Amino acid sequence: MSITVAEPQVVVDLIDSSQAPLLARPYYQGSDPGPIVAALAHVPEVLEVAMPFISALYGPSALPVRLKEIVVVRTSAHLECRYCIESHSVVALDAGFSCSEILGLRDLDDTVRERWSSDEAGEPALMEWIDAVAGATGSVSKDSAGRMREYFSDAEIVELTLLIGATMMLNRFCTALGLPSSNGTLERLRAEDLL
Amino acid sequence: MTQVAEAIASGALPGRLWMYSNYHCNLACSYCLTESAPKVAKRELPAELLLSLAREAKELGFTSVGITGGEPFLLPHLPDTIERLAEILPVIVLTNGTLFTKERLQRVQRFAGKPVALQISLDSPDAVVNDTMRGPHNFRKVIEAIPALVERGVQVRIATTMEEMDESDMVRLCALHRELGVPDEDHIVRPIVRRGRAVDSAMGVEAQAADLPPELTISADGAFWSPFGPTVHSGALDTDLLVSRTTSPLQRPAGILLRLVQGRPPGEDSKLGIK
Ligand code: SF4
Numbered sequence: 521m522s523i524t525v526a527e528p529q530v531v532v533d534l535i536d537s538s539q540a541p542l543l544a545r546p547y548y549q550g551s552d553p554g555p556i557v558a559a560l561a562h563v564p565e566v567l568e569v570a571m572p573f574i575s576a577l578y579g580p581s582a583l584p585v586r587l588k589e590i591v592v593v594r595t596s597a598h599l600e601c602r603y604c605i606e607s608h609s610v611v612a613l614d615a616g617f618s619c620s621e622i623l624g625l626r627d628l629d630d631t632v633r634e635r636w637s638s639d640e641a642g643e644p645a646l647m648e649w650i651d652a653v654a655g656a657t658g659s660v661s662k663d664s665a666g667r668m669r670e671y672f673s674d675a676e677i678v679e680l681t682l683l684i685g686a687t688m689m690l691n692r693f694c695t696a697l698g699l700p701s702s703n704g705t706l707e708r709l710r711a712e713d714l715l
Numbered sequence: 716m717t718q719v720a721e722a723i724a725s726g727a728l729p730g731r732l733w734m735y736s737n738y739h740c741n742l743a744c745s746y747c748l749t750e751s752a753p754k755v756a757k758r759e760l761p762a763e764l765l766l767s768l769a770r771e772a773k774e775l776g777f778t779s780v781g782i783t784g785g786e787p788f789l790l791p792h793l794p795d796t797i798e799r800l801a802e803i804l805p806v807i808v809l810t811n812g813t814l815f816t817k818e819r820l821q822r823v824q825r826f827a828g829k830p831v832a833l834q835i836s837l838d839s840p841d842a843v844v845n846d847t848m849r850g851p852h853n854f855r856k857v858i859e860a861i862p863a864l865v866e867r868g869v870q871v872r873i874a875t876t877m878e879e880m881d882e883s884d885m886v887r888l889c890a891l892h893r894e895l896g897v898p899d900e901d902h903i904v905r906p907i908v909r910r911g912r913a914v915d916s917a918m919g920v921e922a923q924a925a926d927l928p929p930e931l932t933i934s935a936d937g938a939f940w941s942p943f944g945p946t947v948h949s950g951a952l953d954t955d956l957l958v959s960r961t962t963s964p965l966q967r968p969a970g971i972l973l974r975l976v977q978g979r980p981p982g983e984d985s986k987l988g989i990k
Contacts, residue, residue, distance in 0.1 A: 533951075541957035542924060542940060542975050565959040565971060 529698040534558035543568045555603070555699040556690070577686050583679055585615045590646055591683045593625040598654040601691035606701040606715075610708050619712050628655065642671030646680065653684045719969045720776020727976060728929060730778035731807075732965075733942040734768060735934035736760055736793065740786040742811055742850045746876065746918050748911035750947040751785045758935040762796045764963075768933055769803040771965035777931075779830075783809040783942055794822040797831055805830035809874070812836065813853060815860035820867065827868030834872040834903070835861060839880070840887035858895060865896035872901040878918055880904075910946040910953060924956060929976050931969055937961070938968030940975070 535541070535558050537548040543564035547553045553561075556574075560567040578588065589612040596604035609622050617625075624632050628651070633644045645667040652664040668677050693699075709715045722728040738758040740751035760768075769780050780800060787793050788810050800806045812835035815823070823833070835857060839845040842854035864871050873892045880888070885904075892902050907919030927941040934945040936952050937960040944956030958975065959968045 535954060539954045541954050543958070543971065562954070563960045564957060565961055565967070 530555075530700060531697045532559055532562065534699075535561040547571065552702070554702070556694065559693075559697055559699060574686070574690075577679075577683050581679065583676060583683075586617070586640070587643075587646060587676075587680065588683060589615050589617065590625060590643060591650060591680055592687050593622060594628075594647060594650045595654040595684050595687040596691050597626040597628055598651070599688055599691035599695070601695045603694040603699045603701055604687065604691050606705050606709060609714050610705050613708070613712060613714075619714060622714060645671050649680070650684055653681060654688055717775050717966075719966070719973055722973050722976070723776050723778065728931075728973060730776075731781050731930055732768065732772040732777045732779075733781040733783060733930055733932035734760055734765055735784055735932070735942075735945055736765060736782050736787045737785040737790055738935075738947070739789060740784060740811070741789060741813060742786070742853065744811075744849045744912070745916060746848060746907045746911070746913040748908060748913070748943060748946040749785065750911050750950065755947075757785075759790065760933065760935055762790075762792045765796055766799055766803070768963070768965055769800050771963070773804050775966060775969055777804065779805040779807065781807045781809065781930075781942070786811050786814065788814045788819065794819070794825070797823075798825055798829070801826070801829045801831045805832075807832045807834055807872070809834045809836075811849070811853070811857075812860045813856040815856075815863060820860075820863055823864065823869055824867045826870075832870040832872055832901075833864060834874050836876060837861075837873050837888075837892070838875055838877055840884055840891050858891070861892075861895040861897060870901070871895075871897050872903060873897050875902070875904045876907055877904065878907055908943050910943060911948055914948055924975075927956075929972055931958070931965075931972050933962045933965075933968070938972070940972065 534555050535544070540548045541561055541564040544557070544561040544567055547557045547561070547567070557567065557571065560570055578592070589608060592608045593605065593612055596608060605626060609626075612622050612625070613619075624636060625647075630651075633647045633651075636644050636647065645664075648664050649668050652660045672680065706715065716724070719728065723730045736759065738749055738751055739753060739755050740747070741753055743752035765782070772780060780803075782793075782797070782800075787808055790796075793808075797806055797808060808831070810833055812833075826833075836849065837845065837854075837857050838848055839854075845854040846852065861871055861873070873895075875888060889899065889902065893899070907913050908922045909917070909919040910922070913919045922943060924940050927943055930941050932939040932942045932944055936945055936957075938958040939945045940956040940958055944953070946953045958971050961967045
């Protein structure tokens with residue numbers, strides 16, 4: 521499945537290293553910090569608390585990276601966030617997902633979960649949970665919650681659910697501000713036929 | 716004693732809080748840090764905000780406030796506001812000194828004997844040289860205003876901003892400021908800093924945070940490391956010396972500035988590999 525959401529139009533100036541505010545400078549050291557940091561740098565006191573939060577959720581933690589990328593790619597597909605789908609498709613490739621798995625995560629058809637083949641029995645339950653949390657509003661199905669509890673501990677459910685919520689927040693942030701994917705990301709996706 | 720007060724008492728933080736009252740100016744000097752001119756956006760800090768920031772500054776342990784711009788005296792409320800600020804903390808106001816009409820002189824006369832100093836720019840003992848940088852008739856207006864203020868008992872400091880000046884010119888300039896009634900200790904000479912319009916003409920010296928004292932500075936755009944922070948180039952605010960967008964409570968930017976002065980942990984948490 522190709523990404524069909526609109527081309528981004530960047531809404532705010534992305535702050536480059538020469539204009540990086542004092543609190544933001546550590547994030548610019550050595551490399552391009554990416555557009556989320558470059559946008560958040562406009563409000564450095566928010567950046568300095570947002571980045572550790574983002575890092576705690578998206579960086580290494582007790583959860584396997586595979587579960588995290590299932591959450592991020594599928595949630596981003598629900599919210600049609602081009603930037604997050606593109607950037608996390610690359611992260612997912614690096615984490616060992618196959619192209620067909622990535623395309624499956626982006627495909628919101630219910631039958632994808634039934635066709636999902638993985639050694640990890642909890643993954644379809646997680647996908648169902650993501651679909652219930654990110655793909656709908658209002659209360660979340662007790663059946664989906666029950667299936668999550670079959671496979672995941674309370675701590676894992678909390679972290680996975682917060683990750684869905686944080687991804688939804690970032691999806692809307694990135695989409696509203698039209699944050700652009702890097703050329704490197706686009707080239708990689710083109711090479712893998714994932715654009 | 717607050718941590719900020721301790722830092723000020725120990726000399727780790729300068730004791731003056733700077734506030735950009737506005738960005739517009741009746742002049743458009745060639746080296747202006749803020750690209751000020753008559754028609755730029757005013758970006759004022761309202762009088763009540765100036766006063767409440769000064770009150771917060773006093774509570775935190777700051778020992779004086781500075782008002783700069785733009786040209787602060789373009790704001791009609793300024794003389795009253797300065798008088799009220801001086802009841803809170805000693806005040807220094809940076810002004811180009813060209814707006815001291817008879818009526819305004821009367822309004823500022825009440826600063827006499829109060830902890831208020833007006834710092835007026837005068838860049839050369841030669842009218843032509845001075846006016847080349849600062850605009851027509853600037854020299855005449857300033858050398859008329861200074862003695863008029865001094866006669867009324869208002870404390871005046873003279874600030875000379877320059878790239879280079881030969882010794883004989885400096886001797887003449889010092890003779891001039893003494894003649895105008897301003898003693899040597901109230902004459903400040905400082906380099907042009909290469910920000911704002913000075914970038915376009917490649918004037919002055921480059922200055923990074925490490926080159927500038929950490930003087931907390933509030934403008935309509937946020938809190939900055941120094942009064943050389945909230946500068947404008949090509950119409951865009953410089954953010955490299957931005958401390959925070961939050962300015963109130965003042966404790967927030969003051970605390971961040973103190974943390975920056977004392978060093979902070981590196982942003983290792985940014986290495987997520989996402990571009
Ligand atoms: S340097 Fe001062 S007097 Fe000159 S334009 Fe800028 S604000 Fe106005």
